[in-house]
Amino acid sequence: xxxxxxxxxxxxxxxxxxxxxxxxxxxxxxxxxxxxxxxxxxxxxxxxxxxxxxxxxxxxxxxxxxxxxxxxxxxxxxxxxxxxxxxxxxxxxxxxxxxxxxxxxxxxxxxxxx
Numbered sequence: 627x628x629x630x631x632x633x634x635x636x637x638x639x640x641x642x643x644x645x646x647x648x649x650x651x652x653x654x655x656x657x658x659x660x661x662x663x664x665x666x667x668x669x670x671x672x673x674x675x676x677x678x679x680x681x682x683x684x685x686x687x688x689x690x691x692x693x694x695x696x697x698x699x700x701x702x703x704x705x706x707x708x709x710x711x712x713x714x715x716x717x718x719x720x721x722x723x724x725x726x727x728x729x730x731x732x733x734x735x736x737x738x739x740x
Contacts, residue, residue, distance in 0.1 A: 630660060631719070632658070633656055633720060633722045635656060636667055636739075637657075639651060639653045640653075640655045640669065640739055641738055642667075642737045643735070643736050644678070644701055644709070644735045645699070645701025645702060646702075649699065650669055650673045652669050654673065655669050658720075658728075667729075667737050669726060669728070670725060671712075672725075674727055678700055678701075679697040679699060679700070679727075680697060680698050681695065682707070684708045692713050692717045692720075693714075694711045694713055695713075696710065696711050697709075697711070697727070698710070699735065708730075709734075710729050
């Protein structure tokens, strides 16, 4: 694994909300710490209401994690564009985040420990 990336089970139970709706709760979330960046919580896909997510054409590449795919969250009032990402075939060093989703917390999306 890249020396500056650490992945561990996130303590406790975590929730993600958008547009007033709970998208998911998980006690099996992972915490990814990369260098000096704030920790990111990755939720197992099975703990997220995927019906609220629409895959988009956006992709990005991280030399340490691999290629990311993006999703938008569809709420009752609007679509939150590209606020979810996933490394569907992550590099071997970070394979634990496969089948997990992470969320940009932008004021309209919140991720919190409950």
